[in-house]
Amino acid sequence: MNTGANAAAPSSLRLILTLAIAGLISGIAIIGIYESTLPTITANKARELREAVFKVLPGVSQMQQFVWRGDQLIAAEDLQKDEEAVYGGYDENGEFVGYAIPGAGPGFQDTIGLLFGFTPEQQLVLGMEVLESRETPGLGDKIYKDADFVGSFSKLSIDPEIVAVKKGTTSQPNEIDAITGATISSKAVVRIINKTHSDWIQRLPPPGSEPPLRQDAGDGS
Amino acid sequence: MKKSDSYEEFIKGIWRDNPVFVQVLGMCPMLAVTNSAINAVAMGMATFFVLVGSSFLVSSFRNWIPKQVRISCFIIIIATFVTVADYTLLALVPKVHKELGAFIPLIVANCMILGRQEAFSSRYPVRLAVMDAIGMAGGFLLALFSLGAIREILGDGALFGIKLFGENFEPWVIMILPPGGFLTLGVILLFFNWFKFKKDEFLAEVAEAERGGG
Amino acid sequence: MKKKDPDLLLFHAPLLRQGMTTPRAMRDVIYALLPATGAALWFFGLSAVLVIGSCIAGAVLAEVTFAKRETRGESLRDATGVLTGLLLGLTLPPGLPMWMAFLGGFVAISLGKVIWGGLGHNLFNPALLGRAFLLATFPIAMTTWVPAAGGFLDVYASNLALPFMQAQVDGVTSATPLGMMKFEQEVTPLANLVLGRTGGSLGETSGLLLLLGGIYLWLRRDLDWRIPVSILLTVVIFSAVLTLFDGERFPSPLFSLFSGGLMLGAIYMATDPVTSPVTPRGAWIFGIGVGVLVILIRVFGGLPEGVMYAILLMNAATPLIDRYTQPRVFGRGVDST
Numbered sequence: 001m002n003t004g005a006n007a008a009a010p011s012s013l014r015l016i017l018t019l020a021i022a023g024l025i026s027g028i029a030i031i032g033i034y035e036s037t038l039p040t041i042t043a044n045k046a047r048e049l050r051e052a053v054f055k056v057l058p059g060v061s062q063m064q065q066f067v068w069r070g071d072q073l074i075a076a077e078d079l080q081k082d083e084e085a086v087y088g089g090y091d092e093n094g095e096f097v098g099y100a101i102p103g104a105g106p107g108f109q110d111t112i113g114l115l116f117g118f119t120p121e122q123q124l125v126l127g128m129e130v131l132e133s134r135e136t137p138g139l140g141d142k143i144y145k146d147a148d149f150v151g152s153f154s155k156l157s158i159d160p161e162i163v164a165v166k167k168g169t170t171s172q173p174n175e176i177d178a179i180t181g182a183t184i185s186s187k188a189v190v191r192i193i194n195k196t197h198s199d200w201i202q203r204l205p206p207p208g209s210e211p212p213l214r215q216d217a218g219d220g221s
Numbered sequence: 222m223k224k225s226d227s228y229e230e231f232i233k234g235i236w237r238d239n240p241v242f243v244q245v246l247g248m249c250p251m252l253a254v255t256n257s258a259i260n261a262v263a264m265g266m267a268t269f270f271v272l273v274g275s276s277f278l279v280s281s282f283r284n285w286i287p288k289q290v291r292i293s294c295f296i297i298i299i300a301t302f303v304t305v306a307d308y309t310l311l312a313l314v315p316k317v318h319k320e321l322g323a324f325i326p327l328i329v330a331n332c333m334i335l336g337r338q339e340a341f342s343s344r345y346p347v348r349l350a351v352m353d354a355i356g357m358a359g360g361f362l363l364a365l366f367s368l369g370a371i372r373e374i375l376g377d378g379a380l381f382g383i384k385l386f387g388e389n390f391e392p393w394v395i396m397i398l399p400p401g402g403f404l405t406l407g408v409i410l411l412f413f414n415w416f417k418f419k420k421d422e423f424l425a426e427v428a429e430a431e432r433g434g435g
Numbered sequence: 436m437k438k439k440d441p442d443l444l445l446f447h448a449p450l451l452r453q454g455m456t457t458p459r460a461m462r463d464v465i466y467a468l469l470p471a472t473g474a475a476l477w478f479f480g481l482s483a484v485l486v487i488g489s490c491i492a493g494a495v496l497a498e499v500t501f502a503k504r505e506t507r508g509e510s511l512r513d514a515t516g517v518l519t520g521l522l523l524g525l526t527l528p529p530g531l532p533m534w535m536a537f538l539g540g541f542v543a544i545s546l547g548k549v550i551w552g553g554l555g556h557n558l559f560n561p562a563l564l565g566r567a568f569l570l571a572t573f574p575i576a577m578t579t580w581v582p583a584a585g586g587f588l589d590v591y592a593s594n595l596a597l598p599f600m601q602a603q604v605d606g607v608t609s610a611t612p613l614g615m616m617k618f619e620q621e622v623t624p625l626a627n628l629v630l631g632r633t634g635g636s637l638g639e640t641s642g643l644l645l646l647l648g649g650i651y652l653w654l655r656r657d658l659d660w661r662i663p664v665s666i667l668l669t670v671v672i673f674s675a676v677l678t679l680f681d682g683e684r685f686p687s688p689l690f691s692l693f694s695g696g697l698m699l700g701a702i703y704m705a706t707d708p709v710t711s712p713v714t715p716r717g718a719w720i721f722g723i724g725v726g727v728l729v730i731l732i733r734v735f736g737g738l739p740e741g742v743m744y745a746i747l748l749m750n751a752a753t754p755l756i757d758r759y760t761q762p763r764v765f766g767r768g769v770d771s772t
Contacts, residue, residue: 010287010289014287015287015289015290018285018286018287018290018294019290019293019294019297022293022294022297022298023297025301026297026298026300026301029301029304029305030301030304030305033304033305033308033309034308037308037309037311037312040312040313041308041311041312041315044311044312044315045315048315136394136398136574139394139574139575386599386600389600389601390599390600390601391532391535391573391576391596391599391600391601393572393573394571394572394573394574395568395571395572396572398571400571404546
């Protein structure tokens with residue numbers, strides 16, 4: 001065994017052991033922090049989603065998730081990968097109000113992700129909330145900062161689809177004002193809603209026959 | 222004497238060897254997440270936590286870690302602290318975490334952190350290593366904050382989300398876009414170099430005068 | 436170490452003395468721009484004076500602030516600051532607040548020229564760099580076009596916005612011919628385009644007067660005729676080809692030629708001797724590149740106007756073009772057969 005003068009060349013076993021111990025301790029630390037923060041993180045996400053759903057469906061106080069699984073729409077708590085979901089909103093008495101449907105598509109800079117409320121009975125969009133976007137600050141970001149634009153997605157007819165027109169020229173119930181200087185971003189929002197709507201309209205059950213709120217579904221948290 | 226040692230290690234990171242303005246390290250988070258003061262400070266705090274924690278551990282174990290595997294060990298230690306910071310931010314301030322996005326995990330790749338372990342913590346006792354880490358991380362935090370503050374004030378007319386100039390302020394949109402990061406950093410570096418240049422010039426003049434007088 | 440007044444002056448050839456100097460060339464360009472500036476005053480009144488004046492003031496202030504003490508007088512005398520300010524001013528919308536125009540002029544000289552090492556070292560055209568900065572910084576103010584003023588003394592209220600404050604746009608805004616083409620498929624009559632009776636930047640509205648100045652510069656041998664000719668030819672040919680495919684969707688060659696900042700850019704900015712290739716072959720390549728990019732951005736891009744970015748992009752390619760179009764050195768590289 002080399003000692004003293006040659007202490008700089010330890011055996012391979014010692015190298016492997018050092019790394020293994022370091023890895024082990026690190027693994028334990030990471031599992032610890034993951035387990036202890038997981039409940040808070042999931043609760044945060046659920047709360048965020050709930051708030052968004054309640055915002056796009058006015059008058060809603062309870063929700064449940066519907067998953068498109070095996071070519072039918074079923075109420076389910078879990079969501080597998082590659083599955084799409086919509087959220088049914090119910091008022092205090094458990095009466096069905098409408099769906100909150102998430103959609104995404106290309107904006108001016110990057111993907112815009114949004115959620116919109118939709119009532120199949122009257123074919124109306126009830127509300128719209130942008131969840132993620134990287135539109136130009138000061139121009140494109142008005143799609144969620146401009147209260148007039150966001151507000152125009154209330155009781156908006158989507159039959160057959162929404163049309164964005166130049167500011168001040170709306171005449172039909174399915175037309176909205178595009179934002180001056182941010183035509184591309186506003187049209188992107190409208191396009192995403194139209195596309196998501198036409199994707200889902202075939203899958204949703206006929207108006208009036210929505211599944212009732214499951215008692216155990218609670219408030220979805 | 223010992224006290225002034227610690228002080229020396231601390232102050233060099235804040236000013237003389239500032240990791241950003243003098244060493245020009247850690248540019249990736251510096252440019253990417255400084256579009257508002259709050260993001261910059263969150264990033265700075267996360268980096269602060271990782272650097273001080275790693276320096277403490279690396280310095281404590283410096284006699285047990287074999288030279289051949291030291292870099293791997295440093296990375297394991299740093300990565301653990303980064304993961305802890307990542308989950309903590311996600312649980313406590315999800316909004317800020319969303320803004321910082323991929324840049325929290327990327328603290329692992331911040332060359333300043335590994336650089337301090339290799340150059341300092343693995344050679345010096347714990348007290349000095351921690352002082353050095355606090356100084357360097359503090360300097361980094363300071364630099365991030367000053368960049369974030371300038372960009373938010375000009376780009377949004379606000380600091381920490383509080384409007385400073387009233388409703389009619391015309392925001393400089395470019396400042397919160399990526400080019401604004403490069404512009405602001407460039408101007409600050411320019412100022413630092415100009416300051417250093419003037420100081421050297423002044424010192425040279427003083428030396429000249431002394432030689433002439435003596 | 437640095438001697439201000441060396442005893443022995445060393446020059447390389449040519450040693451022929453002639454009247455052509457930088458200040459003279461710069462002054463020629465300024466004279467050539469006078470008709471177009473006059474047209475800007477005619478259409479937009481006192482506002483044009485305010486905007487252009489602020490640009491020049493910002494540019495000259497940057498020139499004075501950053502010049503070395505020894506060469507301060509010289510860098511002012513060659514008039515590049517004034518020219519850059521004037522050129523920048525002509526590319527701005529008439530209703531722009533004065534403080535933005537001033538900032539643009541300051542940035543044009545400081546980031547566009549001084550930081551590269553002064554006159555002759557800059558990669559990008561300073562005036563266009565200043566405009567690109569303004570467009571990225573104040574996208575709304577930079578794309579708000581006001582119609583021509585009523586009387587000469589009428590000043591747009593937005594010109595007088597306090598520093599760092601928003602411009603209050605009063606009354607109606609108008610769209611530029613390119614904007615109307617892009618977003619509403621509306622074509623502006625050609626006569627209006629040629630004479631300049633359209634919405635748009637201060638100096639880009641009158642194609643005819645800009646062309647006149649260009650001919651003066653060419654007669655004075657101040658510009659390389661290849662660059663504007665190749666840009667304009669490329670634009671005409673490219674848009675003619677596109678029109679053949681679909682006359683409804685694509686603008687006609689004459690519309691492309693006289694709309695937007697094409698004339699101003701092709702004649703006065705692309706020809707900047709510092710940022711364009713020196714070799715004749717390089718000038719052709721440069722011009723064709725600008726022309727193709729202009730049409731590509733206008734027709735297929737997200738922006739209505741593309742002259743600025745087209746020229747800046749080709750500025751960046753200029754060192755490369757120069758490198759690959761070096762003429763053969765006499766007596767070298769000839770086939771021995």
